[in-house]
Amino acid sequence: MSAAGMTKRAAPVLACIGLLVVWQVASLALKNDSFPTAIGAMRAIPDILGDKESLINILASLRRMAMGFGAAVLVSIPLGLLMGRSAAVAAFFNPLLMVIYPVPKAALMPIIMLWLGVGDITKTLVIFLGVSLPVIYHSFEGAKAVEEKMLWSGAAMGLSPVQRLVRIVLPAALPEILTGCRTGLVLALITMITSEMIARQSGAGNILFNALDMGQYETVFAMIIIVGAMGICLDAIFERVRARLVRWSEPQFDMPLSFS
Amino acid sequence: MKARQNGRGSNDAPHGCANDSLSGRLLAKLMPLNPRASGTEGGMTVVSARSSEWVRPVTQQDPASAIIEIDRVSQVFQTSARKDHVALSDISLTIEEGAFVSILGPSGCGKSTLLYIVGGFVSPTSGAARMKGQAITGPGPDRGPVFQEFALFPWKTVLGNVMYGPRQQGVRAAEAEAQSRALIEMVGLKGYENFYPKELSGGMKQRVALARTLAYHPEVLLMDEPFGALDAHTRTRLQNDLLNIWERDRKTVLFVTHSVDEAVFLSDKVVMMSKSPGRIRQVIDIDLPRPRRRNELLLDPRYQKYVVDIERMFDESDQAGAPA
Ligand SMILES: Nc1ncnc2c1ncn2[C@@H]1O[C@H](COP(=O)(O)OP(=O)(O)OP(=O)(O)O)[C@@H](O)[C@H]1O
Ligand SMILES: [Mg+2]
Numbered sequence: 038m039s040a041a042g043m044t045k046r047a048a049p050v051l052a053c054i055g056l057l058v059v060w061q062v063a064s065l066a067l068k069n070d071s072f073p074t075a076i077g078a079m080r081a082i083p084d085i086l087g088d089k090e091s092l093i094n095i096l097a098s099l100r101r102m103a104m105g106f107g108a109a110v111l112v113s114i115p116l117g118l119l120m121g122r123s124a125a126v127a128a129f130f131n132p133l134l135m136v137i138y139p140v141p142k143a144a145l146m147p148i149i150m151l152w153l154g155v156g157d158i159t160k161t162l163v164i165f166l167g168v169s170l171p172v173i174y175h176s177f178e179g180a181k182a183v184e185e186k187m188l189w190s191g192a193a194m195g196l197s198p199v200q201r202l203v204r205i206v207l208p209a210a211l212p213e214i215l216t217g218c219r220t221g222l223v224l225a226l227i228t229m230i231t232s233e234m235i236a237r238q239s240g241a242g243n244i245l246f247n248a249l250d251m252g253q254y255e256t257v258f259a260m261i262i263i264v265g266a267m268g269i270c271l272d273a274i275f276e277r278v279r280a281r282l283v284r285w286s287e288p289q290f291d292m293p294l295s296f297s
Numbered sequence: 298m299k300a301r302q303n304g305r306g307s308n309d310a311p312h313g314c315a316n317d318s319l320s321g322r323l324l325a326k327l328m329p330l331n332p333r334a335s336g337t338e339g340g341m342t343v344v345s346a347r348s349s350e351w352v353r354p355v356t357q358q359d360p361a362s363a364i365i366e367i368d369r370v371s372q373v374f375q376t377s378a379r380k381d382h383v384a385l386s387d388i389s390l391t392i393e394e395g396a397f398v399s400i401l402g403p404s405g406c407g408k409s410t411l412l413y414i415v416g417g418f419v420s421p422t423s424g425a426a427r428m429k430g431q432a433i434t435g436p437g438p439d440r441g442p443v444f445q446e447f448a449l450f451p452w453k454t455v456l457g458n459v460m461y462g463p464r465q466q467g468v469r470a471a472e473a474e475a476q477s478r479a480l481i482e483m484v485g486l487k488g489y490e491n492f493y494p495k496e497l498s499g500g501m502k503q504r505v506a507l508a509r510t511l512a513y514h515p516e517v518l519l520m521d522e523p524f525g526a527l528d529a530h531t532r533t534r535l536q537n538d539l540l541n542i543w544e545r546d547r548k549t550v551l552f553v554t555h556s557v558d559e560a561v562f563l564s565d566k567v568v569m570m571s572k573s574p575g576r577i578r579q580v581i582d583i584d585l586p587r588p589r590r591r592n593e594l595l596l597d598p599r600y601q602k603y604v605v606d607i608e609r610m611f612d613e614s615d616q617a618g619a620p621a
């Protein structure tokens with residue numbers, strides 16, 4: 038591997054180490070109870086991950102997130118694609134989505150809790166709402182941009198309207214759809230923690246805020262690191278899958294970018 | 298280099314069927330001449346004759362009868378300036394089965410629009426187009442378009458694009474693949490089967506588009522400047538290949554082009570259009586022997602006369618279209 042390649046690989050690791058060093062120095066200098074040292078926080082991580090109850094909590098969070106995200110993607114992609122190809126469907130759903138879009142989904146939680154209780158359904162539903170909008174929006178834009186002549190070519194080969202939607206519009210819009218899904222994934226993580234902050238009962242957010250109440254600041258910071266690491270891992274895995282699925286559309290950067 | 302030689306080798310085969318194309322030519326000779334060939338003034342009487350036929354849509358079904366009839370078709374577009382734009386005005390044209398018909402005219406005269414109407418992608422503002430006596434209401438695999446913009450499926454490889462039509466028609470995968478590979482070789486893209494469209498040049502994309510349409514064997518080919526983006530060499534080669542395919546299969550071809558040479562070289566009939574609004578100016582029968590060979594034809598004074606005459610007409614129609 039070339040020297041340039043080595044630095045490229047090492048860069049994120051070095052950035053992380055740098056951040057931890059700054060943290061460690063800052064907390065030693067400030068000597069504040071609510072700001073534990075980096076080493077202290079890191080030491081708390083194995084304790085959390087080694088604890089059976091904590092693990093059950095974190096897994097419950099991940100399960101809700103997966104269900105909310107999965108359901109949102111399954112509903113939003115077809116809806117977005119239909120809106121992109123049919124003016125009537127778009128005219129019906131657009132005003133509705135425009136109203137829902139700027140409302141923070143967590144702000145709806147009190148009402149949903151009132152109706153559906155504080156259990157899994159409420160939290161999953163909030164995640165579902167958080168993920169839906171970017172996925173619908175990107176699917177819509179992707180479907181709208183599909184070249185007409187491509188659909189005509191399909192029609193001439195004998196594809197029915199439904200077949201054209203599934204076999205032409207969907208693959209043609211896939212790069213855009215997956216961009217929406219990536220945003221949705223990060224939003225799922227955010228709404229997951231937020232929902233558990235509001236309706237405390239189980240989950241990663243529950244551990245975090247309970248520790249905060251009890252003044253266990255090292256656990257608080259350890260949880261932040263764990264949740265952050267989860268987000269980074271999920272995003273990296275998704276990005277790999279995405280790049281593989283839409284290799285046909287990626288521009289090839291054999292040349293280094295001018296600003297790199 | 299090798300691919301090209303192979304291509305030539307396989308192209309020689311159709312010449313064995315000279316008898317076929319000869320009988321085809323005889324049939325073409327026996328067919329009644331299109332009265333429109335006499336020019337625009339004569340056109341008026343033709344239109345009235347057509348309109349009586351329109352009332353009684355049952356047409357005589359000779360073996361070499363009309364396959365496509367375009368009946369007083371007009372197309373008006375609403376432009377963003379809220380003004381009506383007449384793209385096509387009162388177009389009537391009959392295309393006989395197995396004929397090679399070119400549409401020639403200045404840019405913006407409505408050639409593509411006319412092709413879309415025959416393809417069933419656009420329905421005309423007034424008038425009607427018919428295929429084998431049936432009104433055209435939508436696209437179908439009997440009419441295969443090759444678009445000016447290629448419209449390849451970017452998520453499919455070259456092979457995937459060419460196989461798409463046959464697979465959709467229910468051809469078995471192995472068979473579709475073998476046929477598609479042969480077509481890809483014919484258009485000179487052997488070795489590029491697994492390339493994605495973004496990895497191809499403009500001319501290569503155009504050749505894939507041609508192969509993709511040929512792959513599902515449409516009865517009528519609707520080609521919109523299919524050789525427009527090609528270099529002179531490839532263009533000549535593909536013109537020859539297209540003629541070979543046509544002489545072998547006797548597909549009906551409706552071929553839009555800007556090039557007078559190309560139109561005369563390929564066609565039985567050249568339809569000259571003029572601009573603003575798009576009208577048929579003249580229909581010229583090209584009475585040159587087939588199979589046509591480029592090197593012989595270029596020296597043929599009849600060919601040269603057709604080219605010169607049509608080029609002059611083209612200039613006139615360009616001027617005539619300019620002010621309005
Ligand atoms: N969807 C549309 N909306 C409005 N006007 C259109 C539309 N499509 C075509 N036109 C107009 O109709 C006319 C004919 O267009 P068309 O594409 O058929 O021309 P063309 O003869 O194929 O030109 P070229 O040789 O440049 O491809 C043009 O003046 C164009 O502006
Ligand atoms: Mg055109």
